[in-house]
Amino acid sequence: MIGSSSIAVAALLALSPLAQAQAPTNQFPQTPLADKRYDSPAALPYKVDSDTGLLRGSQAGFNICNSTTENQSSLCQTSYFNSVEDFCIWGPIEKDSTVADTEGEMVAWCSKPGHGTRLIPQGALTGIQWIKTPDYVQAVGFLDQSQINIKAGDWGGEMDPHGADLRGNPMGGVIFSTAFGGSAKQVIEWHNFVGGNKFCFKACDPAGPNAAHFCEHIYDRIGCDYNIPNAAQDKVFESCLGDNQDYPGVYTSNGQVMTYTQPAESLGAISTMPYTPKVPASSSCSTFESAKVYTGLPTAAATTTSGGAAATGSVSGSGSATSKAGTAVGAKATGTAAGNGAGSVGVGLVSVMGVVGAVVFLS
Ligand SMILES: *[C@@H]1O[C@H](CO)[C@@H](O)[C@H](O)[C@H]1NC(C)=O
Ligand SMILES: *[C@@H]1O[C@H](CO)[C@@H](O)[C@H](O)[C@H]1NC(C)=O
Numbered sequence: 001m002i003g004s005s006s007i008a009v010a011a012l013l014a015l016s017p018l019a020q021a022q023a024p025t026n027q028f029p030q031t032p033l034a035d036k037r038y039d040s041p042a043a044l045p046y047k048v049d050s051d052t053g054l055l056r057g058s059q060a061g062f063n064i065c066n067s068t069t070e071n072q073s074s075l076c077q078t079s080y081f082n083s084v085e086d087f088c089i090w091g092p093i094e095k096d097s098t099v100a101d102t103e104g105e106m107v108a109w110c111s112k113p114g115h116g117t118r119l120i121p122q123g124a125l126t127g128i129q130w131i132k133t134p135d136y137v138q139a140v141g142f143l144d145q146s147q148i149n150i151k152a153g154d155w156g157g158e159m160d161p162h163g164a165d166l167r168g169n170p171m172g173g174v175i176f177s178t179a180f181g182g183s184a185k186q187v188i189e190w191h192n193f194v195g196g197n198k199f200c201f202k203a204c205d206p207a208g209p210n211a212a213h214f215c216e217h218i219y220d221r222i223g224c225d226y227n228i229p230n231a232a233q234d235k236v237f238e239s240c241l242g243d244n245q246d247y248p249g250v251y252t253s254n255g256q257v258m259t260y261t262q263p264a265e266s267l268g269a270i271s272t273m274p275y276t277p278k279v280p281a282s283s284s285c286s287t288f289e290s291a292k293v294y295t296g297l298p299t300a301a302a303t304t305t306s307g308g309a310a311a312t313g314s315v316s317g318s319g320s321a322t323s324k325a326g327t328a329v330g331a332k333a334t335g336t337a338a339g340n341g342a343g344s345v346g347v348g349l350v351s352v353m354g355v356v357g358a359v360v361f362l363s
Contacts, residue, residue: 024053024054024055025055026055027054027055027056027164028054028165028166029054029165030051032162032166033048033049033161033163033166033167033172034161034166034189036048036174037186038174040176040183040184041065041078041176041184044063044064044078044174045063045064046062046064047059047062048172048173048174049167049172051167054165055165056104056165056167056171059171060075060077060105060107060170060172061075061076061077061105063076063174065078065108065115065117066116067116068116069116070116070117071118072118072298073118074107074108074117074118075093075107076107076108077106077107077108077170077172077173077174078108078117078173078174078175078176079108079110079173079174079175079176080108080115080175080176080178080184081137081139081175081177081179081187081190081201081203082178082179082184083178084128084130084139084238084293085293086110087110087111088108088109088110088111088115088175089120089148089192089194089199089201090106090107090159090173091106091109091118091148091149091150091194092148092149092150094149096149096151096152097149097150097151098150098151098154098156099150099154099156099157099195100156103169103170104167104169104171105170105171106159106169106170106173107170108173109148111125112294119296119297120143120147120148120294121297121299122294122299122300123144123147123299124144124147124148124300125141125142125143125290126142126143126235127142127232127234127235127236127237128141128142128232128236128237128238129141129230129231129232129233129236129238129239130239130240131230131239131240131242131282132179132242133242133245133280134208134243135204135205135208135210135211135214136202136204136205136208136211136244137179137202138203138228138230139199139200139201140199140224140228140230140232141198141200141201142197142234143197143198143199144197144300145195145196145199147300150195155195155196156193157193157195157220158191158193159173159191159192159194160191160192160215161173161188161190161217174186175187175203177203179203180205180206186206187203189204189211189214190202190215191215191227191228193223193227193228198224199224200227200230201228202227202228213247214248216247216248218249218262219248219249219260220262221262221265222260222273225277226248226249226273226277227248229277229278229279229280230279236287237287237289237290238285238287238288239286240282240284240286241282241283242281243281243282245278245279245280246277246278249262251274251275251277251278260274
């Protein structure tokens with residue numbers, strides 16, 4: 001009896017990352033994700049994030065994606081953001097996951113077959129606005145997030161190619177786009193908020209001099225309305241041209257250009273904002289029926305979860321040890337609060353209160 005219980009204890013200790021003598025202590029990769037360059041998808045290695053022994057573990061999926069990797073369990077982390085018909089967003093590997101727990105391991109869910117990825121199930125998208133501006137392309141969409149494995153009721157968070165440890169969220173995630181002329185170009189700066197059955201995604205022109213500003217990654221707690229101010233509506237599918245927005249966090253008050261400072265998460269939920277972001281003008285919108293554009297998508301019932309190669313549980317454990325700037329509870333609380341506001345501070349405040357309540361309820 002004594003013998004077998006010590007074996008059980010020893011087995012438990014061996015499973016616990018904290019008990020390992022040589023647990024990783026370093027979090028930074030040799031090269032930050034945002035500094036990695038690939039001329040085309042064909043130039044990608046199997047895994048873009050090849051660093052081993054770091055706090056957040058290894059890359060959950062892979063980057064060489066093709067017809068063999070294309071199914072609803074795909075762990076492809078090479079994404080496309082080409083047009084209203086042909087784009088991908090990041091979503092969890094396993095059903096019922098929260099964004100905060102899985103941001104480092106998300107995989108590509110695409111609107112069109114052909115990229116070696118999972119597909120957004122038929123009917124999951126209920127509205128979308130695609131806008132091309134001089135410096136970027138963006139999509140704001142409404143969806144049943146449970147169909148891309150995000151837990152119903154999760155208020156979500158932000159993905160971008162930076163992160164506190166510079167490995168990006170998801171780690172090793174890369175994006176290409178044909179929206180900037182010619183063949184697919186790697187998108188260097190981008191941001192994606194998802195949660196509350198809504199997403200917004202901006203991919204900045206890699207040749208644009210201000211890509212890092214338009215696709216700023218430091219405002220991860222204030223959601224779509226502040227990072228991608230928009231007038232998108234559920235049940236409407238449209239593609240437009242638009243003006244550039246003000247840089248996220250930059251606003252004009254009494255004729256003076258101001259820069260917002262996002263408070264630290266330790267100071268609690270963000271309950272007031274000093275400005276209402278300006279929604280840039282859009283034009284030349286064409287509207288369409290989703291069924292005519294999003295063809296070839298599987299139904300939700302056909303969606304299966306993966307074989308579990310990615311060990312999400314242990315990876316998210318190390319994720320919290322890394323304590324990434326802002327995508328933990330704070331992002332969950334306010335990211336989508338602002339994201340779901342209609343763009344006015346009043347509405348935003350109501351949402352913030354609602355979200356604070358929701359977080360307490362969920363935790
Ligand atoms: C398809 O992708 C898989 C997984 O990344 C890879 O092992 C295989 O070599 C690829 N096939 C081709 C023909 O590129
Ligand atoms: C998805 O594709 C991978 C790679 O080819 C394969 O191992 C896996 O069994 C497939 N899963 C499903 C559900 O078809």
